Amino acid sequence: MTSRLFGEPVQRVEDAQLVTGRGHYLDDLGHDALAAAFVRSPHAHARVLDIDVTAALDVEGLVAIYTYDDLAASPRGTVAEALPLLIPHPALHAPRTGYALAREEVNHVGEAVVMVVASDRYVAEDAAERIVVTYGVLPPVVGIEAARSAERRTHDDVPDNVAAHLLQEVGDVQAAFAGSPRTLELDLAIQRSASMPLEGKGVYARWDAEDGSMRVYSSTQTSTSVRAAVAAKLDLPLNKVDCIAPMVGGGFGVKIVHPWPEEVLVPWAARELGREVKWVEDRREHFVSSAHERGQLHTIKVGFDDDGRLLALDVRFWHDNGAYTPYGIIVPIITSTQLLGPYKPGAYRVEFWSLYTNTVIVTPYRGAGRPQGCFAMERVMDAIADALGLDRAEVRERNFITPEEMPYDHHMTFQDGRPLIYDSGDFPATLAKLRTLIGWDDTLAQVASWRAAGRRVGVGLACYVEGTGVGPYEGAHVVVETSGKVKVATGLTTQGQGHFTSFAQIAADELGVALEDVEVVTGDTRRFGYAVGTFASRAAVMSGNAIAFAARSVREKALRIAGDALEADPGDLEIVDGVVRVKGSPAASIPLATVAVLSNPLRYAFDEASKAATQFAVGDTSGPPVREDDEPGLEGTDYYSPVGATFANGMHAVVVETDPETAEIKVLRYCVVHDCGPLINPLIVEGQVHGGVAQGVGGALYERMEYDENGQLLNASFMDFLMPYASEIPHIEIDHLETRSPLNPLGIKGAGEAGVIPSAAVFASAIEDAEGFVITAMPISPSELFDLRRRHAAGEVPSLRREDRRTEEMR
Amino acid sequence: MPATVSGMTAVHDTTTGEPLHDVRLRVNDVWQEARVPARRLLSDFLRHDLRLTGTHVGCEHGVCGACTVLLDGAPVRSCLLLAVTVSGQSVTTVEGLGSPEAMHPVQQAFRECHGLQCGFCTPGFLTTAAAYLAQHPSPTEAEAREAISGNLCRCTGYQNIVRSVLRAAEIARERTPSASDR
Numbered sequence: 001m002t003s004r005l006f007g008e009p010v011q012r013v014e015d016a017q018l019v020t021g022r023g024h025y026l027d028d029l030g031h032d033a034l035a036a037a038f039v040r041s042p043h044a045h046a047r048v049l050d051i052d053v054t055a056a057l058d059v060e061g062l063v064a065i066y067t068y069d070d071l072a073a074s075p076r077g078t079v080a081e082a083l084p085l086l087i088p089h090p091a092l093h094a095p096r097t098g099y100a101l102a103r104e105e106v107n108h109v110g111e112a113v114v115m116v117v118a119s120d121r122y123v124a125e126d127a128a129e130r131i132v133v134t135y136g137v138l139p140p141v142v143g144i145e146a147a148r149s150a151e152r153r154t155h156d157d158v159p160d161n162v163a164a165h166l167l168q169e170v171g172d173v174q175a176a177f178a179g180s181p182r183t184l185e186l187d188l189a190i191q192r193s194a195s196m197p198l199e200g201k202g203v204y205a206r207w208d209a210e211d212g213s214m215r216v217y218s219s220t221q222t223s224t225s226v227r228a229a230v231a232a233k234l235d236l237p238l239n240k241v242d243c244i245a246p247m248v249g250g251g252f253g254v255k256i257v258h259p260w261p262e263e264v265l266v267p268w269a270a271r272e273l274g275r276e277v278k279w280v281e282d283r284r285e286h287f288v289s290s291a292h293e294r295g296q297l298h299t300i301k302v303g304f305d306d307d308g309r310l311l312a313l314d315v316r317f318w319h320d321n322g323a324y325t326p327y328g329i330i331v332p333i334i335t336s337t338q339l340l341g342p343y344k345p346g347a348y349r350v351e352f353w354s355l356y357t358n359t360v361i362v363t364p365y366r367g368a369g370r371p372q373g374c375f376a377m378e379r380v381m382d383a384i385a386d387a388l389g390l391d392r393a394e395v396r397e398r399n400f401i402t403p404e405e406m407p408y409d410h411h412m413t414f415q416d417g418r419p420l421i422y423d424s425g426d427f428p429a430t431l432a433k434l435r436t437l438i439g440w441d442d443t444l445a446q447v448a449s450w451r452a453a454g455r456r457v458g459v460g461l462a463c464y465v466e467g468t469g470v471g472p473y474e475g476a477h478v479v480v481e482t483s484g485k486v487k488v489a490t491g492l493t494t495q496g497q498g499h500f501t502s503f504a505q506i507a508a509d510e511l512g513v514a515l516e517d518v519e520v521v522t523g524d525t526r527r528f529g530y531a532v533g534t535f536a537s538r539a540a541v542m543s544g545n546a547i548a549f550a551a552r553s554v555r556e557k558a559l560r561i562a563g564d565a566l567e568a569d570p571g572d573l574e575i576v577d578g579v580v581r582v583k584g585s586p587a588a589s590i591p592l593a594t595v596a597v598l599s600n601p602l603r604y605a606f607d608e609a610s611k612a613a614t615q616f617a618v619g620d621t622s623g624p625p626v627r628e629d630d631e632p633g634l635e636g637t638d639y640y641s642p643v644g645a646t647f648a649n650g651m652h653a654v655v656v657e658t659d660p661e662t663a664e665i666k667v668l669r670y671c672v673v674h675d676c677g678p679l680i681n682p683l684i685v686e687g688q689v690h691g692g693v694a695q696g697v698g699g700a701l702y703e704r705m706e707y708d709e710n711g712q713l714l715n716a717s718f719m720d721f722l723m724p725y726a727s728e729i730p731h732i733e734i735d736h737l738e739t740r741s742p743l744n745p746l747g748i749k750g751a752g753e754a755g756v757i758p759s760a761a762v763f764a765s766a767i768e769d770a771e772g773f774v775i776t777a778m779p780i781s782p783s784e785l786f787d788l789r790r791r792h793a794a795g796e797v798p799s800l801r802r803e804d805r806r807t808e809e810m811r
Numbered sequence: 812m813p814a815t816v817s818g819m820t821a822v823h824d825t826t827t828g829e830p831l832h833d834v835r836l837r838v839n840d841v842w843q844e845a846r847v848p849a850r851r852l853l854s855d856f857l858r859h860d861l862r863l864t865g866t867h868v869g870c871e872h873g874v875c876g877a878c879t880v881l882l883d884g885a886p887v888r889s890c891l892l893l894a895v896t897v898s899g900q901s902v903t904t905v906e907g908l909g910s911p912e913a914m915h916p917v918q919q920a921f922r923e924c925h926g927l928q929c930g931f932c933t934p935g936f937l938t939t940a941a942a943y944l945a946q947h948p949s950p951t952e953a954e955a956r957e958a959i960s961g962n963l964c965r966c967t968g969y970q971n972i973v974r975s976v977l978r979a980a981e982i983a984r985e986r987t988p989s990a991s992d993r
Contacts (some may be wrong), residue, residue, distance in 0.1 A: 011922055018930035019918040019937060021865015021905035028864035061827035119826045120859075122850060198869040198877055198965050199931045249867070249931025250965050283870040496929025496966050683925045690968030691928060718874035718963065726969035727960040755968075 005505040005515055006746075009683040013515070014500040023247040026202035026219040026280065033204060033276035034063055036266060037124035039114035039131050040289060041106035044140035044358040044711020045154070048102055048133060051114060055130040061123035064273060065131070066115040066265070068101045077235040079268050083259065084229065087328030091166035094158045096356070097326045100261040100268075106135070107154060107323035108359050109711055110288025112261050117269055117277060140358035140711040144297050144318050147355035154323060154356035163321055164329045164354040168336060170411045171347030176312030180303025184383050189777040190372045190760060192295040192320070192705035193698070195365040196723060197495070199249020200281030201290060203262050205270035213240045216267050219248050221256040222533030223523040224491050229259040230267050245523030251495035252695070253364040254291045256535045257327055287716035292705055293331060293365035295320035296372045300380060303346070308384045308395040311346040315339060315376065319354045322361040329354050331362065331369040333415045334467075339373030340410060341465050342427040342649055343381075343399040348412075358711045364535065366695060367756040370466060375778060378462045378761035382768065386801050392461055392765070393431060393440060400427040407742075414645060415536075416470040422647045424739050424749075425465065425675060434461075434651045434673040437735045443655060443669075447769075456658045457668070458770025462758035467645035468676070468750025469541025469743075475530050476546040478507060478554050479635035482600075482609060484578050484593030486511060486518045488551075490543040491531020493523030497539060497752065498684040503547050505680055506746070510551035511558075512575030513592065530639075537648070537750025540680060545640035545744045553636035558595045561634070564620075565590050565598060592634075599634040601625035646741040648749040650674040652693075652758045654730075656766040663786040665701055665767060667730040675737035676751040685751050686734055692755020693732050698724045699756065700763040700779050773797045822846065834898045838863065839907030849895050854878045856894035857904060865905040865934050869963065876962030879935035880904050886942045905934035908941055916982035917941045917975070926975030928966030935962050940976050949980055 017023050053065045071080040083097045102113045114131050118124035141147050141154045147161040154161055177183065204217040214236060220226050220243070227243035230236070248255065262279050270277040281290070296319050303312035319332040336350040385395040401408045403426045414420040434440075443459055450457045476490040488507045494500065504518040511518075521527045522543075523534075532542070559570035562580035566573070566588050574583050581589035597613050605611040618625070626632055655668040672689055679685045702722040706714040715721045740747030760778040767785065768775040773792040777784075791797045822831045829848040836843055838861060845860040857863045857880065866889060869877035873891040880889045881903040909915035917940045920926065927933040936959055943958040944950070950958065955976040956969070964972060 012925065015922040015927060015930075016911040016914075018927060018933060019905075019921050020909060020911050020914065021863070021934055022911070023930050024864070025867065025931060027858070027868070031859055031862060060829075061824075122848070123827050196965060197929070197931075198875060198963065199867070199929070247931075248929065249869075250929040252965070283872065496927075496931075498928070687925050687928055687967060687971060690970045691966045692968075694968030695965070717872060718870045719872065723963055723965070725960045725963060726956050726973065729969050732968065732970055 004509055006509050006680055007678065008505070008681065010501055010505055010515065010681055012498050012501040013504060025199055025247045025249055026204060026217060029217055029246060030204040030276055030278045033278040034117050034119065034273070035121040035124045036269065036277055036279035037116050037121060037128045038112045039116070039128045039133060040285070041102065041109055041111045041113055043106060043135050043137050044109050044142065045138040046106050046135035047138065048104055048106060048113060049136050050134040052132040055132065056116070056127040059118070059123060059127040059130065061119035062116070062127045063119065064117040064269065065127070066101065066269065068099060068103045071101060074268070077233050077268070079233050079264055083261070083326055085328065086326055087330060089164065089328050092164040092325060092329050094163050095325045096155050096158070096163070098261070098324045100264045109713060110285070110360060112289065115265050115269065117273065142357055142359060142707050142709055142711045144295065144320050144355060147320065147357045148318055154358050158356060161356045162353050163325050163356055166329065166333070166336070167351040168412050169349040173312050173314055173347040173349040176347035177303045180311045181305050182387065183301060183303045184387060186300045186379055186383060187776060188298040188300065188376055188379055190294050190296050190375060191779060192292045193365065193703040194292045194705065195252035195254035197250025197252055197254065200283065200286040201255060201260060201262065202280040203266040204276070204278040205267040206276050207267070207270040207274065209274050214267055214271065216241065216243045217246055218243060218263055219255060220245050220258060221251045221493050221495065221535060222258055223493055223525055224529060224531040225533060226258045226263055227525045230263065233259065233264045234268055234271065242525045244525070245493040248493065248495040251534065252366040253293070253368060253535065255495070256533055257291055257363045283718065284716055287721070288360060288713055291361050291363040292322065293362050293368070294372060294699065295362065296335065298376050300376055302380050302384070304384050306388065308388050308390050308398055310343060310399050313345040313348045315350040317352045319352055320357050320359070320362060321354045322357055322359045324361050326361065327363040330415055331364055334369030335373040337412055337414050337420050338370045338465065338467060339377050341374060341377050342401060342425070342463050343377065344401055359707055366692065366753050368536070368753065370464065370753065370757045371699065371760050374462060374464045374758050375760040375764065378758065379764060382765050389802065393435065396461070396463055397428060397431055402428065414467055416645060418644045421644060422465065423743050424741050425647060425649045426737065426739050427463070427649060430649055430651050430673050430675055430737050431463070433735050433737055434653055434671060437673060437733060438653045438669065438671040447655065456660055456770045458656055458766040458768065460654045460656070460762040460764070460766025460769060461651070462761035462765060463651045464757040465647050465649045466537065466750070466754055466757060468537035468648050469642060470536045470538055470645045471642055472532060473639050473641035474532060474542035474546045475528065475637060475639040476543060476550040477528055477635065477637045478547065478550040479633065480554060480558065480592055480596045482593055482596045484517060484591060484596065486513055488518060488520045488547055489524070489527035490522055490547060491528040492534045492539050492543050495534065497688070498681065499539060499543070502540060502680045502684055503543060506544050506547050507551045510548055511555055513578045517578060537752040537754070541646060541744060541748055541750050542640055544680065544748060545746055546638060548746055549638035549640060550636045553638055554634060557599065557636065558592060558634055561595050561598050562590050596634040600632040640744065642743050644743070646743045646749045648676040648751065648754060650754050650758070652762045654762045654766045656763065656770055658767065658770050658785065663782040663789065665782065665785065669733070670730040671733045672755070673735045673737060674751070674754055675739050676754065677741050677747050677749040678738050679736060680748065688751045689734055689755040690732055692753060693759065694724060694729045696756040696759025697729055700759045701781070702728065702779065704779055768800065773799050824848065832895050834894045836898060837901040839903060847894055849893065851894045852890055853892040853894045853897060854889040857889060857902070863904050863906055867931050867934055869932060874963070875932065876939065877932045877935040879938045879962065881938055881942055884942065886939050903938065905937050908937060915941060916986065917944065917979040919982055920975040920979035924971050924975040924978050926967065926971045932962060932964045936964065936972055940979060944976070944980055944983060948983060950976065952977060
């Protein structure tokens with residue numbers, strides 16, 4: 001038997017290219033293309049009064065300068081219309097999207113106002129800096145409090161700054177509170193961070209005037225949808241446009257948004273000029289003109305009994321959506337639903353307001369609203385445990401949905417418009433594994449002894465559930481070539497998740513061929529035109545299953561053709577190492593390569609092997625060469641479209657020590673238990689967890705977007721926006737639970753976002769435990785912790801009750 | 812790019828009119844020449860003039876380390892250097908460390924240990940680690956972590972990069988016959 005590859009820690013097939021400098025990322029293409037640069041707004045909120053390009057015109061090497069008026073004058077397409085609202089929602093009552101180039105008004109620093117095209121980027125920037133834009137500066141709205149107060153407006157026609165308002169209620173919350181023996185109220189805040197892939201965005205367009213076709217390369221998470229958007233904006237038939245995501249240097253959400261202004265403008269300019277045009281985002285541009293996430297304020301009221309069981313939960317939160325809402329209200333919808341985690345909330349009411357501010361747009365960043373929700377819910381759990389003097393793990397366990405209650409219907413609507421129903425998971429088992437991994441009781445005892453010795457050490461715990469693998473669908477094409485090599489194409493894109501390997505493992509298993517005989521292509525509309533994209537931890541679930549289906553149809557066809565050739569029942573055949581053979585009688589066999597030849601009846605032989613398929617070589621003349629229900633070629637296309645998301649879960653624990661003098665926060669241990677169903681490739685899954693945790697550590701302790709009151713982003717560089725280096729990231733201990741999903745044949749769930757979800761929650765829990773006072777806002781820096789200590793000493797920040805008990809015990 | 816001689820000495824770019832300078836660099840053991848403006852960054856020179864695109868640019872201000880190359884064997888940020896200032900010197904890029912058929916120990920180790928995901932920052936880690944291991948052939952885990960602590964990676968959480976550096980040291984030792992074998 002061919003050994004099964006699913007579940008094996010197979011080394012990645014793409015790495016030989018990547019470690020030798022042979023990967024082709026966006027800026028590695030198009031060396032001869034013209035370069036684009038942009039004049040961007042230096043103001044957070046202003047009217048564009050005048051654009052004077054005179055001084056730029058003598059820059060040698062300048063090719064073109066475009067403003068909004070040029071787009072409006074374009075005879076073809078809709079480049080001058082507002083960018084699309086990608087995900088409309090009935091609760092998004094005041095959606096606003098920007099223009100490819102600012103029309104009359106700018107709403108955040110960094111918004112593109114003028115496009116310059118020149119012989120190279122240096123020259124394009126020379127010209128850009130000579131262009132004089134006159135602005136009529138308007139007062140900006142910065143921060144959630146300012147947006148909520150509505151003393152100023154981001155958009156004139158949205159007087160309350162509210163883009164969306166959504167309320168979901170399950171059960172009678174008022175009655176549930178009336179019956180609750182105990183209640184608590186919490187105010188919780190999370191600041192902005194961002195995806196921040198090491199490679200920024202980039203677009204490279206090649207217009208072929210002779211056949212009227214456009215090829216666009218984009219560093220995107222969705223090539224099929226960029227293609228559709230470019231075709232629509234440029235008024236081109238879809239089959240005259242292709243979009244290819246080359247190697248992409250990280251995405252983490254920001255590259256799912258589309259079309260970015262540049263994805264419209266670069267192809268448009270390429271057609272206008274009849275030349276290749278390329279734009280590569282620089283780091284400062286990425287900070288001020290891509291997307292951020294996470295900024296939310298939450299007010300929570302919880303009712304519970306004396307055992308710590310939830311009876312009623314009322315959550316109100318305010319979400320900062322930045323200047324525009326091209327991606328709809330996916331992030332706050334996810335917070336409002338995934339906040340529930342592994343718990344039964346009793347009656348649940350959640351209401352949010354999505355608010356405009358004059359800052360960079362907010363769209364999903366890995367975790368996508370879940371870190372905020374997890375932070376909110378886990379703060380509640382810790383608060384209940386503290387109020388009742390109970391073990392924090394125990395309180396969580398008492399509120400878990402049990403395996404016997406699966407599938408569990410929350411009676412809410414999830415981010416895909418479908419019912420929020422957990423398909424699987426064994427939360428008590430996940431917690432038991434985490435307790436074992438960290439040695440919960442021993443660790444608590446150890447921490448107590450360290451504390452007795454004067455050290456400030458704390459333990460944190462956080463649990464989450466993540467809806468993964470959302471629809472609508474993905475598809476795949478699998479073909480066995482006459483060489484015996486297998487080519488797999490799926491439409492979604494890859495940004496480092498190892499799809500070229502994990503998808504090849506699935507196809508190789510289904511077809512009984514060696515891994516090295518399978519080649520996977522993603523994100524290339526020339527190879528597969530129907531797809532949604534890579535986001536929401538969906539790629540493995542969606543394309544993995546689609547590839548399995550397509551490969552199964554190819555296998556079935558191979559066995560049928562081989563059965564004819566070997567005069568055997570297809571049911572008696574197996575494929576081993578690329579050879580179809582009769583089970584138990586391996587001498588009766590035919591290579592898959594020969595089956596591929598026979599699958600395509602030929603008139604003309606093109607090589608020695610193909611002679612077997614020509615008309616005078618094929619014996620059976622009783623029917624047509626291609627049967628009525630058949631097609632030539634050993635290939636198949638199939639799709640996977642689930643009824644709903646599949647729900648992964650996990651639990652993290654961290655031990656931190658804080659410096660009594662400097663308030664520096666040091667991680668002593670970080671433990672993860674994760675359940676994403678059967679692992680296709682443990683090496684890749686663990687890598688995803690490591691990376692997620694690292695981003696979580698950054699988001700909890702270091703990263704934030706520092707806007708001043710004028711809407712200027714003060715830390716728009718890697719010097720000032722503190723992404724963690726290796727020196728800041730702890731060693732991560734991981735254990736897995738593999739609870740199958742009943743929704744898909746491979747039983748798998750997504751893993752991409754998991755690591756980042758509980759970080760703010762778990763660090764708040766641990767730092768609070770170390771310090772003995774309540775933590776309500778994340779991220780937290782040493783200076784903020786230092787300040788909290790002073791305020792706590794002054795009686796402005798409440799102590800944990802367990803701290804009082806601890807002090808009493810010591811007396 | 813075609814150039815014309817204008818005046819007595821200066822050569823100018825025919826498109827932009829910028830004065831051009833001859834830069835001669837020994838890149839990956841091969842002498843290469845190009846005529847570029849004074850402001851051409853070494854990173855752009857390598858990537859766009861010599862078309863060695865393995866060196867990546869992540870921040871353009873010397874913080875992320877993706878563009879790290881070895882200048883006379885020592886790691887430098889090629890986005891912070893002008894090509895004209897290093898003329899006559901020797902540069903090693905990721906392409907010069909090894910090929911898919913004959914990988915450098917660090918390249919082989921990153922593949923074995925899943926030390927990369929999107930691969931964009933990887934060339935900078937590889938050149939940094941190669942230079943470090945040349946001087947420190949047997950690092951501890953803490954030393955390996957410290958050695959790569961000037962480079963940013965957004966995908967891996969660094970754990971497998973640290974493993975890769977340790978594994979690379981092991982591979983280098985395996986490849987070099989020890990004194991007792993001689």
